[in-house]
Amino acid sequence: MVYGPHVNVPDPRTYADSDSIDYRDMDENIFQAIRFKLQPPMVWAKRQANLAVPTGTNVTIPWDVIFIDTHRMIDTTVDATKIIPNVPGRYKFIFGTYFANTGAITGRKVMWLKKNGGFTRRHERRFSNTNPDCRLGARAVTQFMNGTTDYVQMAVFQEQGTSQNITQVSNTELAAYMYMRWESVT
Amino acid sequence: MNKLALPDLRSWNAGDGVTAERMNLLQDMMEFAIAPPECKVIRKATFSMGTASTAYAITFDNRIMDNVAAFGTGAWPSDTPTRLYARVPGMYEFHYSVRWNSALEGGRRFMFLNPDGLSIGSAANWFGTTETIAAGGGDGNENQSGTIPWYMNTGQFVELGVFFDGAGVASASLISATVESPDYRFAASIHMKWVSF
Numbered sequence: 001m002v003y004g005p006h007v008n009v010p011d012p013r014t015y016a017d018s019d020s021i022d023y024r025d026m027d028e029n030i031f032q033a034i035r036f037k038l039q040p041p042m043v044w045a046k047r048q049a050n051l052a053v054p055t056g057t058n059v060t061i062p063w064d065v066i067f068i069d070t071h072r073m074i075d076t077t078v079d080a081t082k083i084i085p086n087v088p089g090r091y092k093f094i095f096g097t098y099f100a101n102t103g104a105i106t107g108r109k110v111m112w113l114k115k116n117g118g119f120t121r122r123h124e125r126r127f128s129n130t131n132p133d134c135r136l137g138a139r140a141v142t143q144f145m146n147g148t149t150d151y152v153q154m155a156v157f158q159e160q161g162t163s164q165n166i167t168q169v170s171n172t173e174l175a176a177y178m179y180m181r182w183e184s185v186t
Numbered sequence: 187m188n189k190l191a192l193p194d195l196r197s198w199n200a201g202d203g204v205t206a207e208r209m210n211l212l213q214d215m216m217e218f219a220i221a222p223p224e225c226k227v228i229r230k231a232t233f234s235m236g237t238a239s240t241a242y243a244i245t246f247d248n249r250i251m252d253n254v255a256a257f258g259t260g261a262w263p264s265d266t267p268t269r270l271y272a273r274v275p276g277m278y279e280f281h282y283s284v285r286w287n288s289a290l291e292g293g294r295r296f297m298f299l300n301p302d303g304l305s306i307g308s309a310a311n312w313f314g315t316t317e318t319i320a321a322g323g324g325d326g327n328e329n330q331s332g333t334i335p336w337y338m339n340t341g342q343f344v345e346l347g348v349f350f351d352g353a354g355v356a357s358a359s360l361i362s363a364t365v366e367s368p369d370y371r372f373a374a375s376i377h378m379k380w381v382s383f
Contacts, residue, residue: 026208038195038383094333135296172301172311
């Protein structure tokens with residue numbers, strides 16, 4: 001799903017009495033500005049294939065299904081891990097992952113939101129007993145992105161002692177997902 | 187504006203004058219942008235889960251708000267109190283929570299959304315799942331919250347589901363809140379909001 005025409009945040013302006021107003025003012029400064037709010041920049045990336053996560057190692061997730069990318073913010077031919085917003089603003093991120101059923105998961109399981117390669121937000125679970133699987137899911141954070149060089153990734157980490165997979169259970173329970181939506185100018 | 191229909195995403199073209207029709211289109215778009223369809227409902231009363239390893243859909247018992255209801259059947263019809271319906275197509279974001287009884291020590295606890303009448307007992311149908319585990323020893327009541335987007339067509343619905351596997355459990359229920367405020371610490375809550383075409 002790709003739509004437009006805006007890839008820039010609408011530019012608010014103030015009119016003076018002496019301004020002559022034509023259809024472009026009505027279209028670009030009013031209609032399209034509202035349209036931008038009704039169709040904000042958005043990405044929904046999924047990881048469907050299994051991905052091995054060695055113990056004690058941060059693994060950045062390459063997305064293999066791009067469900068929504070309204071403004072072409074992921075180029076999987078260049079780097080399938082990066083979402084590079086081309087519209088500046090504060091974005092809302094929702095992300096989650098699923099560690100496979102191995103019969104006995106122990107130790108920490110962690111997921112991260114990475115901004116520009118650094119680890120910014122994380123969600124962690126620590127296990128004190130035996131569990132057949134592990135969901136880290138449905139967490140929301142916000143980050144400001146400059147619309148040019150800033151990018152985000154998602155990483156996972158675990159310390160079971162052996163390599164573990166994140167894996168897809170069904171079309172709704174994914175190995176991992178990242179949803180991003182433009183929220184506001186600042 | 188009627189929230190049972192999406193606004194017409196028109197452009198303003200060369201030669202278009204300022205007419206009431208075009209200004210009303212503009213008004214509809216603005217109103218939809220600043221007040222999109224949304225609904226929040228809660229479960230105040232204790233919700234009993236009789237059987238371990240069985241999934242249940244929460245029956246909500248109070249409506250905080252439903253701005254679609256003023257235009258017809260709202261997002262939360264009274265005859266299907268477990269369901270939140272989309273009355274217009276689009277991307278929706280859901281925020282949801284449950285509060286588990288302190289007696290429910292041990293075992294895993296799941297909270298999830300269940301789409302469109304699919305079998306709630308099949309974990310393969312769940313989405314937006316969050317999972318916790320209580321280690322036992324008097325951890326007290328435990329709150330779970332989650333957020334997830336979901337694209338819905340008109341007439342589709344979701345339910346808020348809960349599940350526990352029963353390991354080490356003496357009793358099993360979500361706990362009803364002692365109501366200190368109308369807006370938090372309920373047994374369960376869900377907020378659904380349209381965010382995009």
